[in-house]
Amino acid sequence: MSEAAVGYAREQGTRFVEELKDLLRIPSVSTAPEHVEDVRKAAEFVAEGLRAAGMEHVRLIETTSDAHKGHPLVYADWLHAEPAADGKAKPTVLLYGHYDVQPAEPLDEWKSPPFEPEVRDGNIYARGAVDDKGQMWMHVKALESVMKTEGKLPVNVRVIIEGEEEVGGEGIAAFVREHGDQLKADAALVSDTEMFAPELPTLCVGLRGMIYTELEARGAATDLHSGMYGGAAPNPFVALAQMIAKMKREDGRIAIPGFYDGIEEPTKAELEAWRKLPFDEEEYRKHEVGSTELTGETMFSVLERTWARPTMDVHGMPGGFTGAGAKTVIPARATAKISFRLVPGMKPEATFAKYKRFVEEICPKGIQVKVSMIHSGEPIVVSTDNRYVHAATQAMAEVFGKETVFIRGGGSIPIVGDFVRELGIPTVMMGFGLSDDNLHAPNEKFHLANFHRGIESIVMFLDRVGSDKPVSTGSRD
Numbered sequence: 001m002s003e004a005a006v007g008y009a010r011e012q013g014t015r016f017v018e019e020l021k022d023l024l025r026i027p028s029v030s031t032a033p034e035h036v037e038d039v040r041k042a043a044e045f046v047a048e049g050l051r052a053a054g055m056e057h058v059r060l061i062e063t064t065s066d067a068h069k070g071h072p073l074v075y076a077d078w079l080h081a082e083p084a085a086d087g088k089a090k091p092t093v094l095l096y097g098h099y100d101v102q103p104a105e106p107l108d109e110w111k112s113p114p115f116e117p118e119v120r121d122g123n124i125y126a127r128g129a130v131d132d133k134g135q136m137w138m139h140v141k142a143l144e145s146v147m148k149t150e151g152k153l154p155v156n157v158r159v160i161i162e163g164e165e166e167v168g169g170e171g172i173a174a175f176v177r178e179h180g181d182q183l184k185a186d187a188a189l190v191s192d193t194e195m196f197a198p199e200l201p202t203l204c205v206g207l208r209g210m211i212y213t214e215l216e217a218r219g220a221a222t223d224l225h226s227g228m229y230g231g232a233a234p235n236p237f238v239a240l241a242q243m244i245a246k247m248k249r250e251d252g253r254i255a256i257p258g259f260y261d262g263i264e265e266p267t268k269a270e271l272e273a274w275r276k277l278p279f280d281e282e283e284y285r286k287h288e289v290g291s292t293e294l295t296g297e298t299m300f301s302v303l304e305r306t307w308a309r310p311t312m313d314v315h316g317m318p319g320g321f322t323g324a325g326a327k328t329v330i331p332a333r334a335t336a337k338i339s340f341r342l343v344p345g346m347k348p349e350a351t352f353a354k355y356k357r358f359v360e361e362i363c364p365k366g367i368q369v370k371v372s373m374i375h376s377g378e379p380i381v382v383s384t385d386n387r388y389v390h391a392a393t394q395a396m397a398e399v400f401g402k403e404t405v406f407i408r409g410g411g412s413i414p415i416v417g418d419f420v421r422e423l424g425i426p427t428v429m430m431g432f433g434l435s436d437d438n439l440h441a442p443n444e445k446f447h448l449a450n451f452h453r454g455i456e457s458i459v460m461f462l463d464r465v466g467s468d469k470p471v472s473t474g475s476r477d
């Protein structure tokens with residue numbers, strides 16, 4: 001039954017891309033207060049797309065509370081799947097994506113403006129093209145393709161699309177905690193990750209968690225002339241630099257006491273599978289990273305370092321004088337945006353507490369330090385031994401004509417952990433991004449062939465999950 005839907009998706013492919021362009025023109029930057037209205041516009045656009053696809057109960061769910069000023073969720077469902085021949089109800093699949101995007105800056109590095117989508121060489125360029133508007137739109141278009149050709153879906157479907165993923169996903173987390181029953185499902189499908197290599201169908205089975213923090217240092221009561229006071233007054237930027245340098249050793253190891261306690265290592269089988277992936281470290285250094293050397297814990301492979309080891313990074317140090325030219329000042333205050341990526345076995349709160357205690361302890365004299373958490377999310381490894389993962393593995397293998405590989409992702413999608421822990425459902429991460437898609441960077445793109453293959457893979461996935469025939473358990477280890 002998926003042939004007709006796939007045929008429809010192919011026939012309508014050009015229109016699907018035109019619609020995606022309209023969505024990409026809306027600058028739904030969730031972190032920027034000046035874009036709140038645009039974020040809402042994007043939510044409404046997605047809701048309209050779900051309505052047009054034939055979904056029911058389409059609505060925006062507000063997430064603003066006393067504690068949180070949030071962006072709306074988009075909800076939809078279709079819960080009329082016919083029971084199987086033996087009378088058993090069909091499973092319910094929860095489709096997840098996000099319609100918010102990261103800021104587009106630095107603007108002058110974009111070849112075409114970030115919110116004026118342009119197709120070049122089979123890629124669509126715009127902020128959000130692959131992360132995650134393009135991938136989320138594949139879900140909407142897969143639903144439309146099946147609904148328009150069959151008049152029904154092979155499984156029950158709920159859809160939840162958030163507008164705060166890029167700022168920590170607090171709104172959806174609260175909704176899942178408080179109204180989890182409204183998202184009741186047997187499995188979740190997420191398309192917000194990457195393929196290991198072009199043409200290689202990939203399921204992502206783990207994500208790192210994170211804590212995103214701000215470290216603030218205060219010295220003098222006010223900004224001071226650095227000639228008059230330099231030598232006697234504490235400098236908060238120097239203090240931050242000293243603290244940061246003490247937190248991460250040159251060999252990549254983090255020096256916070258107890259930081260690595262309780263970490264769960266990947267299984268032997270998983271490590272063995274990673275060793276078989278087509279990965280060339282030199283190629284990666286040159287073409288993906290573009291640096292003269294790779295850094296970090298060299299006793300671990302690059303894949304282990306980016307998927308299964310925790311890290312610390314500094315994103316920016318706002319404060320002081322950063323304008324053109326020179327100003328001789330000792331700033332009274334300096335901040336650093338610092339995040340840690342966490343792996344299974346680590347807890348955001350516990351890691352934060354160890355970090356806080358450490359910086360308070362090493363804080364140079366004359367400096368007051370304040371540590372605050374901006375957002376956090378738990379690490380997750382999903383189970384691969386269930387019919388949903390098997391269905392996804394087969395669906396992708398069929399569409400791409402190659403065997404599906406299993407990887408982890410170094411990034412974070414905070415809500416995935418909650419799907420597994422709060423809703424207790426297996427989550428399938430079927431992503432179609434490529435390593436050169438420039439997520440969060442200038443010239444973000446989505447390879448259009450993957451947009452179309454993504455739609456087909458989702459159609460096939462729903463078909464297999466809804467099929468009366470048992471999904472073969474396949475094999476990967």
Ligand code: BES
Nearest residue numbers: 165166167168192193194409410411412
């Ligand atoms: N889609 C990414 C996460 C991702 C990217 C997972 C590549 C696996 C491979 C997501 O939109 C993202 O960027 N998440 C943020 C987390 C958030 C809390 C700011 C991240 O990882 O920095």
Ligand code: MN
Nearest residue numbers: 131132165192
């Ligand atoms: Mn994303």
Ligand code: MN
Nearest residue numbers: 102131166440
């Ligand atoms: Mn992102």
